[in-house]
Amino acid sequence: GNSVTQxxxxxxxxEEAFLTxxxxxxxxGYPSLFWYVQxxxxxxxxxxxxTKADDKGSNKGFEATYRKETTSFHLEKGSVQVSDSAVYxxxxxxxxGSTLGRLYFGRGTQLTVWP
Amino acid sequence: DxxxxxxxxxxxxxxGEKVFLECVQDMDHENMFWYRQDPGLGLRxxxxxxxxxxxxxxxxxxxxxxxxxxxxxxxxxLESASTNQTSMYLCASSLRTGGGTGELFFGExxxxxxx
Numbered sequence: 001g002n003s004v005t006q007x008x009x010x011x012x013x014x015e016e017a018f019l020t021x022x023x024x025x026x027x028x029g030y031p032s033l034f035w036y037v038q039x040x041x042x043x044x045x046x047x048x049x050x051t052k053a054d055d056k057g058s059n060k061g062f063e064a065t066y067r068k069e070t071t072s073f074h075l076e077k078g079s080v081q082v083s084d085s086a087v088y089x090x091x092x093x094x095x096x097g098s099t100l101g102r103l104y105f106g107r108g109t110q111l112t113v114w115p
Numbered sequence: 116d117x118x119x120x121x122x123x124x125x126x127x128x129x130x131g132e133k134v135f136l137e138c139v140q141d142m143d144h145e146n147m148f149w150y151r152q153d154p155g156l157g158l159r160x161x162x163x164x165x166x167x168x169x170x171x172x173x174x175x176x177x178x179x180x181x182x183x184x185x186x187x188x189x190x191x192x193l194e195s196a197s198t199n200q201t202s203m204y205l206c207a208s209s210l211r212t213g214g215g216t217g218e219l220f221f222g223e224x225x226x227x228x229x230x
Contacts, residue, residue, distance in 0.1 A: 043221035043222050043223045044158075044207075044219075046219070049218070089157065107155060108157045
């Protein structure tokens with residue numbers, strides 16, 4: 001079946017520190033991979049995505065590379081800001097052949113960045 | 116601007132009451148989803164729908180039902196609310212892309228407290 005395991009939080013960093021949030025997955029077929037972010041008091045929004053092996057998704061200084069050989073999609077940012085404080089969710093879609101668009105989510109990682 | 120609107124941000128209900136959570140999207144999306152979000156558990160899929168009048172059970176459908184009479188509206192119903200249904204409920208929608216790569220668009224969430 002499909003599942004996502006991501007690093008447990010909370011993660012607390014100082015501003016300008018390097019961020020890694022680990023995410024590994026189990027999937028049948030050829031899923032797409034996503035990182036979503038939830039800012040306080042808001043719903044989730046897409047941060048970045050990758051649709052096939054070796055693709056790199058990037059947005060707002062965040063990056064993640066789809067590694068099929070290690071079934072991973074780790075989120076990284078070189079220099080975090082206080083405004084990056086949020087909950088981050090790794091997710092995978094069903095196989096490319098599916099039309100349902102269902103996503104499977106990890107449990108979320110709370111990131112707090114201090115000035 | 117694309118939008119998923121949930122009718123109530125905060126609700127307080129009593130045990131045994133019938134509860135309706137409404138969700139409307141203005142993007143002409145085929146797929147709609149209801150998740151619940153609980154600390155440490157991430158997002159868990161309750162029900163989803165890929166067309167008008169169609170519905171599929173997710174991972175935790177017990178105690179819930181749904182209604183999709185119009186394409187833009189997807190309602191979650193708690194027939195007899197219980198305290199263990201106190202949670203944040205998130206509605207989402209997506210296009211039927213045929214490639215499993217569709218982005219989910221989320222509403223801001225409805226925080227339900229059952230006393």
